[in-house]
Amino acid sequence: MSVQLPTAFAKRMEQLLGDEFEAFMAAYDHTPHAGLRVNTLKIPVEAFKAILPLELRPIPWCSTGFYIPYGMKPGLHPYYFAGLYYIQEPSAMSPVELLNVAPGEAVLDLCAAPGGKSTQIAAKLQGSGVLVTNDINAERTKPLAKNVELCGVRNAVILNESPERIADAFPHFFDKILIDAPCSGEGMFRKDENMIKQWETHSVEKCVVMQRDILRVAASMLGEGGRIVYSTCTFAPEENEGMIAEFLVAHPDFEVMPVPEEAGFAPGHPEWVSEAVAAAHPELRGTARLWPHLIEGEGHFIAVLQHKGNRVATAADLWGAGASIQSADKAEKALNIGAKRSPTNRYSSAGGSLTRSKLSRYDAAEPTRSKKGTDGKLGKGASARGFEGSKFRAGKETAKSAARTSHDVTESYRQFVQEQLQVSLTGYTVAYGDHIYQSPLASHRLKGLKVVRAGWYMGTDKNGRFVPSHPLAAALRPSEAVRSINLSSSDAEAIRYLKGETLSIPVQRITLQNGAQPKGYALICIDGYAVGWGKWQDGILKNEYPSGWRWTSA
Numbered sequence: 033m034s035v036q037l038p039t040a041f042a043k044r045m046e047q048l049l050g051d052e053f054e055a056f057m058a059a060y061d062h063t064p065h066a067g068l069r070v071n072t073l074k075i076p077v078e079a080f081k082a083i084l085p086l087e088l089r090p091i092p093w094c095s096t097g098f099y100i101p102y103g104m105k106p107g108l109h110p111y112y113f114a115g116l117y118y119i120q121e122p123s124a125m126s127p128v129e130l131l132n133v134a135p136g137e138a139v140l141d142l143c144a145a146p147g148g149k150s151t152q153i154a155a156k157l158q159g160s161g162v163l164v165t166n167d168i169n170a171e172r173t174k175p176l177a178k179n180v181e182l183c184g185v186r187n188a189v190i191l192n193e194s195p196e197r198i199a200d201a202f203p204h205f206f207d208k209i210l211i212d213a214p215c216s217g218e219g220m221f222r223k224d225e226n227m228i229k230q231w232e233t234h235s236v237e238k239c240v241v242m243q244r245d246i247l248r249v250a251a252s253m254l255g256e257g258g259r260i261v262y263s264t265c266t267f268a269p270e271e272n273e274g275m276i277a278e279f280l281v282a283h284p285d286f287e288v289m290p291v292p293e294e295a296g297f298a299p300g301h302p303e304w305v306s307e308a309v310a311a312a313h314p315e316l317r318g319t320a321r322l323w324p325h326l327i328e329g330e331g332h333f334i335a336v337l338q339h340k341g342n343r344v345a346t347a348a349d350l351w352g353a354g355a356s357i358q359s360a361d362k363a364e365k366a367l368n369i370g371a372k373r374s375p376t377n378r379y380s381s382a383g384g385s386l387t388r389s390k391l392s393r394y395d396a397a398e399p400t401r402s403k404k405g406t407d408g409k410l411g412k413g414a415s416a417r418g419f420e421g422s423k424f425r426a427g428k429e430t431a432k433s434a435a436r437t438s439h440d441v442t443e444s445y446r447q448f449v450q451e452q453l454q455v456s457l458t459g460y461t462v463a464y465g466d467h468i469y470q471s472p473l474a475s476h477r478l479k480g481l482k483v484v485r486a487g488w489y490m491g492t493d494k495n496g497r498f499v500p501s502h503p504l505a506a507a508l509r510p511s512e513a514v515r516s517i518n519l520s521s522s523d524a525e526a527i528r529y530l531k532g533e534t535l536s537i538p539v540q541r542i543t544l545q546n547g548a549q550p551k552g553y554a555l556i557c558i559d560g561y562a563v564g565w566g567k568w569q570d571g572i573l574k575n576e577y578p579s580g581w582r583w584t585s586a
């Protein structure tokens with residue numbers, strides 16, 4: 033065996049698994065499984081399969097997931113830079129599939145960094161509704177933001193908060209909540225030997241304390257009839273069935289939805305916690321365990337916790353087959369998010385009347401206070417301005433920031449959108465200092481929270497001139513920019529662009545729309561998928577690809 037497992041861990045697994053222990057241990061003789069998930073925000077699965085020069089083997093429990101050969105470097109392909117896929121361990125793709133997210137919903141990913149499951153949720157929302165994605169670790173929100181932006185997500189708010197503070201701001205708000213809990217990581221031992229070293233410090237006992245708090249607080253953020261999916265990548269019963277048993281005792285208004293076993297998932301083991309737990313909660317067998325000796329994946333635990341409200345979910349619903357089950361409330365939310373905001377249409381929609389109480393979750397913008405950082409990053413303590421239609425509401429500001437933003441900083445943005453884009457924008461235009469966001473939430477919802485991204489980061493107003501951001505480009509389709517230039521993935525030019533080089537591009541290669549002139553910002557695409565901005569003038573393309581995102585290999 034190449035992996036040296038901690039003795040205490042192996043002993044415990046032998047005791048629990050009995051006859052299965054040998055097969056479990058034999059799995060450590062094999063290389064880990066690797067996968068990628070097609071980002072359907074940017075490309076449909078069939079189209080992706082058609083352009084990739086590789087045979088892709090499907091992952092049974094995720095229709096957008098595929099196995100790739102272990103050791104392959106999928107991060108070194110222009111399509112990765114175009115956000116066409118996310119590299120993800122196969123068993124880690126299962127929790128979001130069981131969350132059964134539908135477009136228009138409000139979804140919280142509470143422990144989200146580096147964003148594998150958030151980008152999967154975003155693809156399921158298809159730009160409609162809201163994803164609030166959070167991690168308590170500030171450093172880890174950097175890759176989270178980068179991955180969300182690389183994948184072209186338009187409707188995510190990124191927070192760096194404790195669950196308690198989010199709960200204060202969003203009581204009973206979300207339709208779906210994912211808790212991919214911090215855990216002792218035993219399921220990652222084969223993939224990442226560092227997890228073995230960390231096992232002693234991330235002890236099961238410490239993790240249990242964190243998980244208990246996170247679950248308790250999450251319940252207070254869930255709406256009637258909503259769903260929580262709790263997952264870990266560990267085998268310890270205390271962190272899995274034990275945690276769910278405690279939750280069910282404290283929350284009799286929740287039930288466990290049984291996870292279908294056909295994908296090779298094994299049932300939960302309440303008897304591993306205690307005989308008393310097994311007797312009191314036989315439904316815990318409906319939780320799922322993904323074992324490395326039974327499936328082609330590393331190991332996970334999943335519990336689907338359904339609130340016994342008026343939205344009824346079925347077993348078919350668990351795998352997304354029952355997407356027709358939709359509450360009236362959800363339909364109204366979708367209308368509200370998509371509606372063009374103005375004081376007159378705030379309480380009405382084309383399709384029917386909306387009540388004020390139903391709208392309260394996405395209600396009108398109010399001033400927020402958050403500290404402005406660099407590069408679009410926000411923080412606690414700076415000011416936000418909410419703009420709805422032509423309405424402007426200023427928050428309290430310091431003298432310095434007021435002087436700097438004495439003009440309407442969204443004016444240059446509006447002009448840019450009008451002249452350079454052909455995109456239909458939804459939600460709220462919100463300015464934090466000079467940084468402008470298109471947010472799925474009114475800014476008062478984020479009041480007092482540590483906000484990493486208030487929504488889709490559109491760019492910066494620099495003294496009345498709008499500088500479009502990289503995340504704006506990453507989430508655009510070529511037809512949504514009046515000027516675009518396509519590079520071929522099979523040509524060295526694409527890599528040179530991704531490395532930040534200046535390119536010579538004859539005017540004939542620019543696709544122009546809406547009577548646009550060739551000079552100016554052009555959306556750069558690779559095989560038709562947006563990767564970033566360039567500025568074209570007289571045959572020269574000035575590279576606007578941000579340094580932190582560049583292709584650094586030879």
Ligand SMILES: C[S@@+](CC[C@H](N)C(=O)[O-])C[C@H]1O[C@@H](n2cnc3c(N)ncnc32)[C@H](O)[C@@H]1O
Nearest residue numbers: 143144145146147148149167168169212213214
């Ligand atoms: C298993 S990882 C999440 C992986 C992520 N869901 C993904 O798919 O990419 C758990 C995360 O929880 C975060 N975390 C730990 N304690 C937390 C807490 N109390 N609230 C929110 N996040 C927490 C950690 O910083 C870590 O990034």
